[in-house]
Amino acid sequence: MLAAADVTPAEAPSGAASAIRVTGLSKCYQIYAAPAQRLLQFVVPRLRRWLGLSPRNHYREFWALHGVDLEVMRGQTVGIIGRNGSGKSTLLQIICGTLYPTNGEVQVQGRVAALLELGSGFNPEFTGRENVFFNAGVLGQAEHVTRERFAAIEAFADIGAFIDQPVKTYSSGMLVRLAFAVIAHVDADILVIDEALAVGDAFFTQKCMRFLREFMQTGTVLFVSHDTNAVKNLCNHAIWLDQGRVRMQGTPKAVSEAYLREFYAQQGQGADPVEVVEAPETEVLGDQRLPFLNASNLRNDLQVFPHDPQAASFGTGQARITAVQLCDAAGQALAWAVGGEAVRLRIVVRAHQALTQPIVGFVVKDRLGQVLFGENTYLNYQLNPVRCEAGEELVAEFAFWMPRMPVGDYTVTASIAEGTQQDHVQHHWVFDALAFRSESSSASAGLVGLPMQDVRLAVRHMTGEEP
Ligand SMILES: Nc1ncnc2c1ncn2[C@@H]1O[C@H](COP(=O)(O)OP(=O)(O)OP(=O)(O)O)[C@@H](O)[C@H]1O
Structure with a gap:
């Protein structure tokens, strides 16, 4: 990517x-x-x-x-x-x-800034705005500095009109947002x-x-x-x-x-023993065990949240990403996907100027921001770039088998660039354009579970020789 x-x-x-x-x-x-x-x-x-x-x-x-x-x-x-x-x-x-x-x-x-006990640095009767000044002051920041940074703190917390409500009316998520926004702006x-x-x-x-x-x-x-x-x-x-x-x-x-x-x-040694059931014969590419997994509570349900058009981004603006969707194999946008199944990731780009060597790409990250996997269109189109005129839309689709994702939150970052893999200019890079959540998983190890096309266990009978 x-x-x-x-x-x-x-x-x-x-x-x-x-x-x-x-x-x-x-x-x-x-x-x-x-x-x-x-x-x-x-x-x-x-x-x-x-x-x-x-x-x-x-x-x-x-x-x-x-x-x-x-x-x-x-x-x-x-x-x-x-x-x-x-x-x-x-x-x-x-x-x-x-x-x-x-x-x-x-x-x-x-200077130490801490996020320890929920709401501990806040006065519940004060509004979010008042608490920002109060909390930043406790952390040793001069009032005029907090005033200069207030817009950035408010944007980071992103709790809308709640900023002027008493924090006793906040959800725990809002409290954390405000607390994190403060500690991110106090030069700790x-x-x-x-x-x-x-x-x-x-x-x-x-x-x-x-x-x-x-x-x-x-x-x-x-x-x-x-x-x-x-x-x-x-x-x-x-x-x-x-x-x-x-x-x-x-x-x-x-x-x-x-x-x-x-x-x-x-815990008494490792995972529970699993009863081995002979995998059904299947011609379908992808994870052979999928029918079994999907019929069990190990089905890897992924809740897909809608594309966020306000997501943080940067780039020249000569082209803009207007939609990022996770779709089924037939191209229908999904609200729920299943790990192991065939999906298509669609990225739609509006060109504001002609694009002669566009490269569209994505990366999937876990909640720590670690890149798990990603791809771009460069290799497929390096010898034969697609040209897109100003005002036209460019639609990229990546078809793959969704890995089985461990329980947790994930995001998809998408980008449209122009040039080559080594030398390019970013027109629009959208952090966290799409998010999805894995609710249950059968991934047994690692950051993602790869769809296994074949898993075999064979016994080789030995003749005569001692081991
Ligand atoms: N105010 C308190 N009065 C009495 N015992 C306490 C108090 N606070 C903590 N403890 C006890 O001290 C021990 C350590 O608690 P502490 O909260 O530091 O552990 P922890 O490792 O952070 O746990 P967790 O992972 O559950 O948050 C626990 O047995 C807890 O019951």
Whole structure:
């Protein structure tokens, strides 16, 4: 695809300075059996001390973090993984200064912007607009700077007239949009993000990922995720927290693999055994197992959202993409597609000036902005370019078997360029022109499940020889 280079996380420069240093960090929560115990705890120890007796506690201690040591260097992107309750949020909250540690120390160099608890930086009674100023101010940004950036913040959040409504009327998606819009415009040095909060539609997720990947080129990112693929693809360092302790840290690949190994071992070893049913004979090209899969709850249903004519784009404007559709094999636009089935991706372009060497292309990205697959018309038409006059429409269609997509959100970026594969000018590049969501999947491994034309398992009978 004629694409901007895929951005990989920047390696921490050698000799880089420390951005976050955590030493001997522990956190003890006090657990009360009933609200009355909290009152007793407030009154009784004081009384006992006054009477000269040793104080007695009315709570149970729970140590969420035990002696955690870690260091994040400036420019690193560090992912923290761990089971529910392993202490990830507690650690991030202490690093951001919204929670006090019981023991230990945290040193942070630079301005930290965090997306941790939904709506935590907002006053629910204030409007979105007021909260932008309030929140940016808390993050250390001067009011006049926020005023200059307000239009960009409002555009990023894209919540329309809700910007002037109190945030207590917001959906959780709107809260996240506004919070992310603020942290994307406060010149933070360090971003701390709980990925579980990154709720939003595919278009917004892609917008956040574009910002994040750009930020990662120079800034420091610490983020919590349950998704080891996200950690492997975004981070250059990973930390596994287990019951409040650092169990392992190192390369995202090594840490994710160790974490998953243990996870599967605890689940009782790998996937459930599958009863093998002889695949029916079929002449149809494509995935042989499709009739079986489509009759089961493993059918890979893909909800296709309509083309977004307002999607972010750039280019000379000499030609514009007016429609992007996912169609069935007969060319009928689909609202639902099925992974493994034959589809056609149609891209319609209106030429505003004559096009002599047009190239139409697309890429499909996952929610992290990783390019999964893509294609363009160059190879097929390099020797015989299609000419299109001003005012005419150019219709490109790509026919393929839709891969079986793991559950998640995806977007299609489309482009019309002119020239050659190596040397071309972009007339219109539309980010996230189309989005689709995979609701259920049988993809067993990898970023996409390839339609398998043939899968065989044969037994070879040996004669006479010992193994
Ligand atoms: N305010 C609190 N009072 C008492 N216990 C708490 C409190 N906050 C967290 N805990 C406990 O501390 C432990 C760590 O919680 P924490 O939220 O940091 O874990 P986590 O790894 O972020 O979990 P998850 O992945 O579910 O978000 C959990 O057992 C949790 O029940």
